[in-house]
Amino acid sequence: MMATLYQERKMAIPEMHPEHQDYWDAAAEGRLLIKYCKSCEQYHYYPRNICIFCMSDETVWKEATGTGIIYTFSIMRRAKPAPYAIAYVELDEGPKMMTNIVDCDLDSLEIGQKVKLVFKQTGDADNLGPYVPCFTPV
Amino acid sequence: MSIKGRAFIAGAYEHPLRLIEIQSVAAIHAECAKGALKDAGLTLKDVDGYFCASDAPGGALSMVDYLGLNVRHIDSTETGGSSYIVHISHAAQAIAAGKCNVALITMGGRPRAEGKSGVKPKKVTPNIPEVPFEQPYAPTAVNEYAMVAKLHMHKYGTTSEQLAWVKVAASYHAQYNPNARLKDVVTVGDVLTSPMISDPLHLLDCCVVSDGGGAIVVVNPEIAKKLDRPLIQISGAGESPQGPMGGKMDMTYTAAVHSGKAAFKEAGLTPDDIKYASIYDSFTITVIMQLEDLGFCEKGEGGKFVAEGNLISGKGKLPVNTDGGGLSNNHPTSRGGITKLIEAVRQLRGEAHPEVQVEDCDVALVNGIGGGLGSRHCSATLIMERV
Ligand SMILES: [Zn+2]
Numbered sequence: 001m002m003a004t005l006y007q008e009r010k011m012a013i014p015e016m017h018p019e020h021q022d023y024w025d026a027a028a029e030g031r032l033l034i035k036y037c038k039s040c041e042q043y044h045y046y047p048r049n050i051c052i053f054c055m056s057d058e059t060v061w062k063e064a065t066g067t068g069i070i071y072t073f074s075i076m077r078r079a080k081p082a083p084y085a086i087a088y089v090e091l092d093e094g095p096k097m098m099t100n101i102v103d104c105d106l107d108s109l110e111i112g113q114k115v116k117l118v119f120k121q122t123g124d125a126d127n128l129g130p131y132v133p134c135f136t137p138v
Numbered sequence: 139m140s141i142k143g144r145a146f147i148a149g150a151y152e153h154p155l156r157l158i159e160i161q162s163v164a165a166i167h168a169e170c171a172k173g174a175l176k177d178a179g180l181t182l183k184d185v186d187g188y189f190c191a192s193d194a195p196g197g198a199l200s201m202v203d204y205l206g207l208n209v210r211h212i213d214s215t216e217t218g219g220s221s222y223i224v225h226i227s228h229a230a231q232a233i234a235a236g237k238c239n240v241a242l243i244t245m246g247g248r249p250r251a252e253g254k255s256g257v258k259p260k261k262v263t264p265n266i267p268e269v270p271f272e273q274p275y276a277p278t279a280v281n282e283y284a285m286v287a288k289l290h291m292h293k294y295g296t297t298s299e300q301l302a303w304v305k306v307a308a309s310y311h312a313q314y315n316p317n318a319r320l321k322d323v324v325t326v327g328d329v330l331t332s333p334m335i336s337d338p339l340h341l342l343d344c345c346v347v348s349d350g351g352g353a354i355v356v357v358n359p360e361i362a363k364k365l366d367r368p369l370i371q372i373s374g375a376g377e378s379p380q381g382p383m384g385g386k387m388d389m390t391y392t393a394a395v396h397s398g399k400a401a402f403k404e405a406g407l408t409p410d411d412i413k414y415a416s417i418y419d420s421f422t423i424t425v426i427m428q429l430e431d432l433g434f435c436e437k438g439e440g441g442k443f444v445a446e447g448n449l450i451s452g453k454g455k456l457p458v459n460t461d462g463g464g465l466s467n468n469h470p471t472s473r474g475g476i477t478k479l480i481e482a483v484r485q486l487r488g489e490a491h492p493e494v495q496v497e498d499c500d501v502a503l504v505n506g507i508g509g510g511l512g513s514r515h516c517s518a519t520l521i522m523e524r525v
Pocket of ligand 1: 037038039040051055056
């Protein structure tokens with residue numbers, strides 16, 4: 001089988017809101033922050049101020065271990081300039097998050113495979129955006 | 139309060155074109171409105187309720203003015219391609235509550251003429267909460283559904299050959315539809331050798347991109363009985379939105395589990411009673427999962443069910459999308475709900491093409507999955523009976 005090696009692609013710059021500043025600052029340092037609710041003791045993703053499970057406002061940022069497994073994925077073969085892998089990764093903390101799988105042979109990916117965090121910068125040389133969490137096989 | 143027997147579908151119209159180069163989007167809505175009212179034997183002046191979704195340019199206010207309507211009830215519920223199925227249910231509720239007597243639902247658009255496709259990243263509007271955490275990863279309609287298909291294959295052993303059977307059935311039906319976007323009958327092999335778009339979905343696992351539109355007229359029982367049309371009763375409905383739930387989602391099922399249960403309960407019917415089903419076919423996987431979640435087969439057996447040819451009219455257990463569906467006939471402006479309703483009405487009236495007309499078709503189900511099955515979607519179920 002022919003390999004489909006990951007190629008860097010221009011990722012869209014996300015809209016940033018002040019309530020997520022800690023998240024984006026941590027991402028620039030290579031850390032993923034996820035929200036944890038002190039009231040119901042559950043993690044959720046993407047981040048909200050008010051807990052999605054119990055409506056408590058006692059949500060705090062916690063640093064994720066950065067490992068998880070591929071819940072599901074697909075390789076967008078028709079993308080220009082190169083194919084990319086979209087995925088949901090199930091973090092060790094529990095929540096599943098949308099992401100891209102990068103820095104590998106995309107044809108080798110499997111559901112259930114262990115992956116770890118790697119950050120990619122959005123935008124391009126003319127307009128640099130924030131770093132966003134991606135994953136690569138362990 | 140139940141809506142069973144409280145409202146009837148009196149008029150339905152599908153725009154005949156699949157590429158609309160001259161008409162504006164508003165004009166498509168108007169042509170469809172006129173077609174459905176004429177079909178019912180009613181006029182503009184009879185309409186006192188109007189329903190539309192986000193394809194209606196300028197929303198309900200612009201459209202009510204553009205169409206020259208004088209209404210006392212409006213509803214622009216937006217759930218993606220399933221919106222119009224939700225609208226039927228909401229129209230029946232409004233009619234049952236006395237808020238209107240003649241409800242008009244219109245939809246239309248021209249993505250082909252305007253050069254849009256499902257492969258491009260979704261258009262982004264500000265302030266949508268999940269967008270900053272998804273948009274950089276380039277989700278599209280097709281790769282989101284592809285992730286769902288991949289997971290279904292992993293968990294249940296569903297195969298690409300089984301997915302292809304959904305398209306084979308759609309193409310078999312489309313050969314009898316002179317307006318169908320694609321009229322050629324295709325084989326499982328044709329699907330498997332078509333270009334891979336986002337694995338496991340090939341080009342022929344994806345619905346067509348088409349311009350077009352449609353309209354439906356829903357009326358109260360007294361008006362329905364005065365009109366010279368078959369009596370198509372609304373018997374039950376359900377609607378259910380579902381999303382990633384803070385990261386706790388299980389993408390092996392759709393919200394049709396909930397909308398279907400609600401509709402069957404309201405109608406007092408079971409899947410065994412259904413003679414014909416319009417099942418939303420944005421992608422082949424969408425059909426397989428709805429069939430399972432609505433109870434037409436066991437969970438995980440959807441692939442096997444379709445591969446036995448069960449969707450083909452005159453041959454299988456459950457004729458599905460006898461107009462050719464979104465996969466071969468029409469998926470106007472990437473919103474298939476209205477065409478699903480229209481073909482179900484044709485079947486119940488006995489007005490489908492003779493080659494695909496289901497015998498004694500007195501109970502039909504319509505199910506729509508709007509939005510993205512791999513992110514946020516809304517399932518809408520409608521059960522109708524000819525009485
Ligand atoms: Zn909580």
